[in-house]
Amino acid sequence: MPTPVRPSQAPVIGFPDMGQFWTAANLLSLSRAILVVPIAWLVYRGGPIGPMFGLIGLAIATDWFDGKVARWQGQVSEWGKVLDATADKLAAAAVTLALLTRPETAGPNLPLWFVLLAITRDALLALGGLIQTRRLGHFTSSLWSGKIAVTALALTVVAALLASPEAVLEALIWFTAAVMVYSIVEYTVRFRAILRYGPDALESDGNALRREGER
Template identity: 45%
Template sequence: MSQPAPKLSELGRFWTIPNILSMARLVIILPVTWLIVVDGPLWWIMVLLLLAIATDYFDGRVARWSDQVSDWGKVLDPMADKFGGGFVIAALTYIDALPLWFFLVLAIRDFSILAGGEYLRHKTGQIVASIWVGKIAVTGVAITALAALLKADEPVLLVCIWATVILLVYSFVRYFVRFFGYLRDPSSVQDLA
């Protein structure tokens, strides 16, 4: 039997340091995207991207270290990853630094994962955290974006693109298996991580 999805007020404390770090990542990505599109100074883009990457690195660690793991964090962190990566890759696609098909693979995967997570939340009342292979795929997206920004030689960029596509597809399959496993048996989610 389905449990009602938790209301926003039931997701726990919102204003925690880890959640602020995740939201900062979303804010940082906006000027990065703009600077990429207008061919802004590369050093500014790199500084802001490294700052965004640092917030991604520290938000989960701070949450665990300070005992501030929250359902909000389980929503904000992957959302910041997906929107951040999506905006940067969209900007790089817009300036022809990356192929459109790469952006589409990322966008379809991320939209499907977000939609599946929202469906599970409504169906079971549970908010499911990201899986490690998904975090590795996000790292691949970041490396590919950096390679494109630094105008890496075409063979290097192609290796980054294809390695990231493999990670994106593999992580999507893992999320897909996890999604259906969780629908069959909600207690199995830890076994599928």
């Protein structure tokens, strides 16, 4: 009689077929990564506001359209998921670093601990994502806490760029930090469950994730 596989012995499936790289949707994601350079430079200099927000709007448009273009053309791929997430993380790191290091004359800055938290979170999620993708054989979707954290970070950045009142900016910083920490905890719970249970961790009723969260 075969020995049952324990959760800790869940097989490693390996990385998925990444699909086609050079697609219109992926080029949109790549263009967003390129736009990070002039955006970060303008943020560091404190403007001009018009070109800075124009480029930010263009970057947001590429983020909105890349997934839709991929679906319209039937070219949804694992490469697209990687490039989209990477472009977003590069943008967050570059802009928050610019807001940390820019001269005081350029506008309000973000505190060092906050920028380190944002960058560390993204780095941990990227590394954990690679490990769990190898276990599952496909990339996982973002958790709601992660989406809220990204939105809160974007609002904090905009508040800093618009030189919002100090009390407003400080409240956004602490709220965003709390959401980022909470999202790290949630992603850690899912990561541990995937390492222990493999694909069963993402079963529809969520029992595997609940078991891991109760440990």
